Amino acid sequence: MTKAQTLTWLRNISGDLASETLKKLDDTLPWYGTMPPSRRSAVGLVAQAGITSFISWYDDPSSQPWIAADVFDAAPRELLRSVSLQQTLQLIRVVVEVVEERVKGRDESVREAILLYSREIAFAAADVYARAAEARGLWDARLEALVVDSILSGEYDNELPSRIAALGWNGHGEVCVLVGTTPRIVDVDQVRRIARHVDADVLIGVQGNRLVVVIGRATPRGEDGTDAPPTHTFAQIAEALEPSFGEGHLVLGPEVPDVVEAGKSAKAALAGFAVARSWRNAPRPTHADDLLPERALAGDPIARRTLIDRIYTPLKNHNVELLATLWAYLDNGRSLEATARELFVHPNTVRYRLKRISEVIGWDATGSREALILQCALVVGSIAEPGGPRR
Incomplete structure (x- = not known):
């Protein structure tokens, strides 16, 4: 067959090729059968566009060097989000197998053209998905920055959960x-x-x-x-x-x-x-x-409230003796003997009370850093008492 006769034959069977392709997709690809009708129709359009584009490319490969990229223009943008790159390559493979099966035994140049064109289609598909991924990456970066800004500023609105979900938060x-x-x-x-x-x-x-x-x-x-x-x-x-x-x-x-x-x-x-x-x-x-x-x-009201709620108030509500013991222990430079003399108790009693304080609030007054935290809590708590500071 001459090239003109081959082109005429390909144009005559293009409709049959599209039908055979859709049937084979349904038989061999499970994900295709589970798609809604609108998405299946869009996949069919892509397959039909690919066959038509191949015939035009086979007629004159040099006249339209980027014709492979036009195949995916027939698909709606939503198809990119519902069909992965792996599934797209499976679709291309099925189309190529169907066309190869029909041209088997005919002009060998057609089979070579199919191989070359399928390569172009595969690269075009990768380019489409790469551009979509790049655009999505830029959008996600802007959305993530917006979400973090909202969190830092404390500006909560009804859209924040949906924005976080859109980022794929796990x-x-x-x-x-x-x-x-x-x-x-x-x-x-x-x-x-x-x-x-x-x-x-x-x-x-x-x-x-x-x-x-x-x-x-x-x-x-x-x-x-x-x-x-x-x-x-x-x-x-x-x-x-x-x-x-x-x-x-x-x-x-x-x-x-x-x-x-x-x-x-x-x-x-x-x-x-x-x-x-x-x-x-x-x-x-x-x-x-x-x-x-x-x-x-530094004037952080959250810190002051935390010191009062987690240290001063629990001690005061639990036992006033524990609060007085902590005051005396810190005022006397964390000396057990000096604290015992001031409170007229035995040093072992002071040790027992310090242990109870640690059990109640979770901080150990015998440590230098934690003693600073407790001292600050006592000062802040006493200032917040009604009527002003008092011991």
């Missing part, structure tokens, strides 16, 4: 915010890889010289396929992420119930980051609650 339950200095080069992908290794998901935002990471624990899968309990604490996750931050202080905010309330953790972390330099031997990372004295002195 965190469940409690959330913490980690604030540190921005490194010279922010490797966002590396931060996400590290987070995945410790069963966590992150939202990342760069705020000038501050790098903010919202941490949520992803639910790991057990050996039987069911959800397993979290294997890493937030402190362990923060330690794993620590190398991704620049030099300087790194502050981890307190846990909050879910990502929607992450603004509370962010406020504490930002307040702690602002005063962390005043703690000479601050660890990295530092818990925001370990910086309560510095935050309270």
Whole structure:
């Protein structure tokens, strides 16, 4: 057959090729059969456009060098979101197999043309999906920055959960915010890889010289396929992420119930980051609650309220003797003997009361750093008492 006769024959059987292709798609690709009718129709349009485009390309390969890219113009944009690149390549393979089967035994140049054109189609498909992924990546980056800004500013609206869901957030339950200095080069992908290794998901935002990471624990899968309990604490996750931050202080905010309330953790972390330099031997990372004295002195109302609610009020409500013992112990330079003389009790009684204080509030007054926190809590709590400071 001459080339003109081959072209005429191909044009005559193009409709049959499209029908055979759709039938083979239905027989060989399970995902095609489960698609809604509108999506199946769109896939059929792509297959028909591919066959028609091949015939035009075979007629004159040099007249339309980018004709392969036009195949996907027949498909709606929604098809890119419902059909993956892997499925698209499977579709191309089925079309090529159908056309090859029909031209078998005819002009060998047609088979070679099919191989060349299928390569162009595959590259065109990869280009389409690459451009879509790039556009989606830029959109996701802007959306992620918007979400982190909303969390830091505490501006909650009804759209915040849907925006977080659009980013593919995999965190469940409690959330913490980690604030540190921005490194010279922010490797966002590396931060996400590290987070995945410790069963966590992150939202990342760069705020000038501050790098903010919202941490949520992803639910790991057990050996039987069911959800397993979290294997890493937030402190362990923060330690794993620590190398991704620049030099300087790194502050981890307190846990909050879910990502929607992450603004509370962010406020504490930002307040702690602002005063962390005043703690000479601050660890990295530092818990925001370990910086309560510095935050309270800097005028952070959340820190003052936390000191009162977690230290002063529980001691006062539990036993007034414990509060008086703590005052005396700290005022006397943490001396057991001096405290016992002031209270007219035995030193062992002071030891027992200090142990009870630790059990009630969770802080140990015998440690130098925790003694500072407790001293600040007593001062702030007494100032907040009705009628002014009093012992």
